[in-house]
Amino acid sequence: MRIFSTDHKVIGKQYIGLALFSVLFGMVLSLIMRFHLVHPDTKVKLFGLLWPDGAPGGQMTPELYLSLMTMHGTIMVFFVLTTAPQSGFGNYFLPLQIGAHDMAFPVLNMLSFWTTALSLLTLLAALIVEGGAPLSGWTAYPPLSGLGKITGPGQGLGQDLWILSIALFCVASLMAAINFIVTVIELRAPDMGYFDMPLTCWGWFVTALISLFAFAVLLAGGILLMLDRNAGTSFFIPGGLIVNDQIQTRSGGSPVLFQHLFWFFGHPEVYIAILPGMGLISTILSVFSGKKVFGYKAMAIALLAIGGLGFVVWGHHMFISGMSPYSSIAFSVLTLAVGVPSAVKTFNWLATLWGGRLRFTAAMHFALGFVSLFITGGITGLILGQPGLDIYFHDTYFVVAHFHLIMGVAAIFAIFAGLHYWFPKMYGRFLHEGLGKLHFYLTFVGVYAVFVPLHFAGFVGNPRRFPDFKEYEFLKSVMPLHIGVTHAAYFLAAAQLIFLFNYFWSQRRGAVAPTNPWGATTREWRDD
Ligand code: HEM
Numbered sequence: 001m002r003i004f005s006t007d008h009k010v011i012g013k014q015y016i017g018l019a020l021f022s023v024l025f026g027m028v029l030s031l032i033m034r035f036h037l038v039h040p041d042t043k044v045k046l047f048g049l050l051w052p053d054g055a056p057g058g059q060m061t062p063e064l065y066l067s068l069m070t071m072h073g074t075i076m077v078f079f080v081l082t083t084a085p086q087s088g089f090g091n092y093f094l095p096l097q098i099g100a101h102d103m104a105f106p107v108l109n110m111l112s113f114w115t116t117a118l119s120l121l122t123l124l125a126a127l128i129v130e131g132g133a134p135l136s137g138w139t140a141y142p143p144l145s146g147l148g149k150i151t152g153p154g155q156g157l158g159q160d161l162w163i164l165s166i167a168l169f170c171v172a173s174l175m176a177a178i179n180f181i182v183t184v185i186e187l188r189a190p191d192m193g194y195f196d197m198p199l200t201c202w203g204w205f206v207t208a209l210i211s212l213f214a215f216a217v218l219l220a221g222g223i224l225l226m227l228d229r230n231a232g233t234s235f236f237i238p239g240g241l242i243v244n245d246q247i248q249t250r251s252g253g254s255p256v257l258f259q260h261l262f263w264f265f266g267h268p269e270v271y272i273a274i275l276p277g278m279g280l281i282s283t284i285l286s287v288f289s290g291k292k293v294f295g296y297k298a299m300a301i302a303l304l305a306i307g308g309l310g311f312v313v314w315g316h317h318m319f320i321s322g323m324s325p326y327s328s329i330a331f332s333v334l335t336l337a338v339g340v341p342s343a344v345k346t347f348n349w350l351a352t353l354w355g356g357r358l359r360f361t362a363a364m365h366f367a368l369g370f371v372s373l374f375i376t377g378g379i380t381g382l383i384l385g386q387p388g389l390d391i392y393f394h395d396t397y398f399v400v401a402h403f404h405l406i407m408g409v410a411a412i413f414a415i416f417a418g419l420h421y422w423f424p425k426m427y428g429r430f431l432h433e434g435l436g437k438l439h440f441y442l443t444f445v446g447v448y449a450v451f452v453p454l455h456f457a458g459f460v461g462n463p464r465r466f467p468d469f470k471e472y473e474f475l476k477s478v479m480p481l482h483i484g485v486t487h488a489a490y491f492l493a494a495a496q497l498i499f500l501f502n503y504f505w506s507q508r509r510g511a512v513a514p515t516n517p518w519g520a521t522t523r524e525w526r527d528d
């Protein structure tokens with residue numbers, strides 16, 4: 001296997017490898033955070049060794065907590081969820097499923113991957129430079145992110161590296177999006193119309209269309225922020241700021257402008273993470289029910305509708321930014337409208353199962369788990385879509401619980417489902433089914449045990465991005481809940497070792513798979 005390969009299968013596996021590394025890294029960061037939240041005063045020698053400034057004598061500072069949180073969120077969103085379902089599976093299987101030899105632009109494809117890898121390295125470098133990683137979260141709002149060192153230890157070089165990393169990621173994603181779009185339009189087999197494509201291809205196609213518009217805007221936002229930090233401009237910096245007792249001289253910019261640019265990308269981004277999974281889940285449910293997907297055309301149109309609506313709802317992240325209540329109502333109504341195509345998908349998945357001869361393989365387990373998480377996480381989305389409720393819940397753990405379920409964990413379940421389903425094609429062997437199901441049950445229980453209680457922490461107003469709950473009297477009552485969540489997180493992480501073992505062991509020792517082991521009808525399983 002050549003490293004700088006232009007072969008779509010190699011590149012697909014490279015993306016999956018990058019995502020696997022990233023998810024483990026991100027998970028370790030989350031465990032450190034969860035540990036700190038329940039033992040805020042415990043000195044840990046290792047922390048002191050790893051971060052002499054961030055944890056002097058082993059005592060974690062609030063700044064270190066925020067920097068770990070920023071890295072965790074950024075790594076998970078960009079390098080796991082944006083990478084594995086679209087660029088990983090998509091690269092490998094889109095050409096095979098539409099009867100093409102490769103992606104339309106193989107060299108561009110290679111460049112996309114290596115730009116993504118460079119972007120990841122740039123981000124990780126932020127951990128070791130002076131001041132450490134930035135503190136301003138995966139959303140990097142100015143003015144905190146726009147003023148440089150003065151706002152905190154990681155806000156100097158660390159924040160610059162963060163922006164550079166995201167800009168590189170945008171470039172890589174734009175190149176990939178062009179490749180996917182041209183491949184679907186130009187390289188479909190002559191006998192395959194758009195509405196003959198498997199829903200997986202629809203998922204990748206719509207995701208690429210969204211990426212093209214979303215990442216272009218994020219790239220622009222990143223460049224402007226970089227200029228504010230290093231070229232003395234003031235796109236996002238308002239006048240009259242006093243930071244650390246120093247009067248800031250710049251004026252005229254609007255921090256809310258950055259929020260508009262960020263969320264014009266940020267909301268579609270969550271669909272970039274989930275739409276490829278939706279396509280994949282449709283396929284898996286249909287294969288293991290022995291039936292066609294119920295309402296195929298409606299499913300494809302629902303993907304398009306979700307993708308399109310995704311661009312007109314960004315304001316629901318900004319209800320507390322002081323927007324006019326009339327705008328809030330517009331964003332709210334549009335947000336709730338996303339529920340319609342989402343419900344079409346959910347009911348059609350259930351109808352696909354109805355009356356089928358169900359085969360409960362490990363892939364099928366994860367697909368059903370995805371539907372469950374999509375419903376649980378979706379319902380709280382309807383709550384947060386109402387300005388009156390969101391103003392209360394904003395910046396509480398209710399939001400953390402909501403987005404982890406619907407975006408984070410649902411998409412991860414789709415990745416697990418895809419790996420179990422396509423492993424025989426990718427490696428000629430099966431992932432072990434028994435281990436796969438064991439991993440499923442432990443993970444399923446684990447994620448609900450971690451994230452359901454956090455909704456209740458949100459009810460009492462428990463703030464997110466907050467390193468030490470002892471600071472407030474009213475949060476003392478929530479500590480037992482957090483202790484339970486942290487233990488559940490350890491349990492969940494331990495369960496992932498089963499998957500890791502299965503994944504590497506099965507590549508060499510798994511049962512040898514026949515050409516079309518699941519009796520699927522899509523082209524990638526044909527003998528060639
Ligand atoms: C092992 C399971 C996971 C655990 C235990 C976990 C835990 C956490 C914790 C403790 C925080 C910080 C909350 C705060 O202080 O406000 C957080 C934030 C976050 N997590 Fe996770 N997480 C997990 C998986 C994921 C996954 C799979 C994703 C993928 C989307 C993800 C995305 C995020 C994001 C975007 C943030 C917000 C960062 C920010 O506020 O800037 N997490 N997570």
Ligand SMILES: [Cu+2]
Pocket residue numbers: 266267270313314316317
């Ligand atoms: Cu949104």
